[in-house]
Amino acid sequence: MLTLEPIDRDLLAGGFGPAAANAMRLLQRYGEVVGADRFISIRSAHIDGCLYHGPSSIDFVKRFADLGGQVRVPTTLNVAAVDVVHPGWHQGPPEIIDAQRELTALHEQVGCLATLTCAPYQRMNQPMLGEHIAWAESNAIVFANSVLGARTDRYGDFTDLCAAFTGRVPYAGLHRPENRLATLLVEVPAPSEFGLPRDLYFACLGYVLGRQSIGHVPAITNLAVANRDELKALGAAAASSGALALFHVVGITPEADTAIADPEALPCIKITAEDLRKALATLCPVQPGEPLAAVCLGTPHFSLSEFEHLSDMVRRQSEIAKIEVYVSTSREIEAMIRSDGRFAPLFDFGIEIVVDTCTYLAPVVRERQGAIATNSGKWAHYGPGNLRRRVGLMTLERCLRSATLGHVAPDDQR
Known part of the structure; x- marks a missing residue:
């Protein structure tokens, strides 16, 4: 049975406004389902419901916005369904662009920070060891728990936003030390x-x-x-x-x-x-010489150090890319890259930086024929199902060689 502390009762009674009360009621039911005995406070939230999946995405956050809701902890946003900074790249239904803009604006209205990145742990304000947070997005959850030692359960749409409005979560799952x-x-x-x-x-x-x-x-x-x-x-x-x-x-x-x-x-x-090796064979079914449509990097979003490594590698290439090469990252890191002359080789090579989304989610590859190369296990796992494209997991070096050839390069490592 859930034991409520004074802050929980005050939230439910409307002491922090009707939006927080509504969110707390939903969390109370959620806490009962997961068998929690009490609530705890969190220091931050990361929202996955900001990715447009349909009208319900807008309806949920709009209800809280109409009630005057404001998040009670620092709250960042996960990736969007489309890169609205470069809407011309979008190859999917055009109406998604405006819907995503509205969804992002509603989250900003309630106090969320439009980071629009799947890698919030690459920002300066990272959660500390032992700090309780409520993060959604699978790679962010596992990184925060494992590499940073922060404590978050697997939150998703729309418990993440309820946690942000209340600053409270059920004491369950990976918040509890025995479950870690x-x-x-x-x-x-x-x-x-x-x-x-x-x-x-x-x-x-x-x-x-x-x-x-x-x-x-x-x-x-x-x-x-x-x-x-x-x-x-x-x-x-x-x-x-x-x-x-x-x-x-x-x-x-x-x-x-x-x-x-x-x-x-x-x-x-x-x-x-x-x-x-068997996993690699599963994730890389493409063959040398097979036509390539594009190279997609940055799933999860590229870090500054990954861009530094990539810049060094393209500097050593004798040719420029013959096909599209996309790298996904956050707006913050993109701004650093574009303002620093050390990264000029990236643009000379032909690399395009995608922000706010990931290319296995948002259809940006213009060429309809040919496979897609990536250095990301996550991209190679989800890309074929999401985009109905052949995908090959390769080293970053082979991805770049393939980009200069326009087809799958020989695997010199085998």
Whole structure:
């Protein structure tokens, strides 16, 4: 049974306005369903309902806006259904553009910050270790829990917005420390055993990890070094293939040392290099010489360090791209890229920066014929179903070579 604190009763009674009262009533029912015994306060929220899926997307937030609602904690927005900064790129139904503009404006009206990024953890104001938050978007959830050590359950449309209006969430799921303990040990091959570059290793490892640890909190062993972008790629792929919301990496992630109470008592699985190669074969069915329509990067949104690496790589290319090359990122990072002369090689090569959305969601690729290359396990997992296109997961280096050729480049690593 839910025990209400004075702040909860005040919210329900309308002490913070009718919008907050309405949101709290919905959260109370949600808390009863998930078996929570009380509510806790959060420090921030990240909203996924800002992505237009139909009239109900607008109807929900408009109800709160009409009631004069304002969010009570810093609240950011996930990606939109279309890049409204470059509406001419949109290849889908034109009416979505205006609908998305209205939906974003309504969220801004109630106090949300229009970051429109799936990677809010790349902003300066990041949640701290142990801090309770209410984040939606699968890759943001798994990154916040695993890499930052913040605490969020899997929130989605529209509990995320209710949490923002109240500043409260049920004390359940991954907010509770006992639910953050490892329940599965996962031995993984070292990147050298995989025999392929590190970007493919982390994408494929995440894809296999998600599928093999459904319902568990896995603790990965034998992974000595991984940077934030690599952990981002791993978590995004695992969240896509298996809805993973939290993983630990022994010796790397902040809670790993305390998450394994008794290693001998935990079940253990071993992911092999062959498992990763099979995953790559699934995610990259395209063949050398096959025509390409585009290269799509930035799922999750590219970080500043990823742009630095990409700029260095295109600088070494002797030719420019013959096909479209899109990189998705946030407005904030795009502004940094465009104001810094170090990144001029990106635009000389022919790269286009997409903001506010991800290209596996928003149809921006103009060429109808040919496959799409990506270096993202998440993109390769969702792209074929969402866009009805053939997709090939490749190294970033092979993506760029393919872009200069206009077709799938030979895989020199095999």
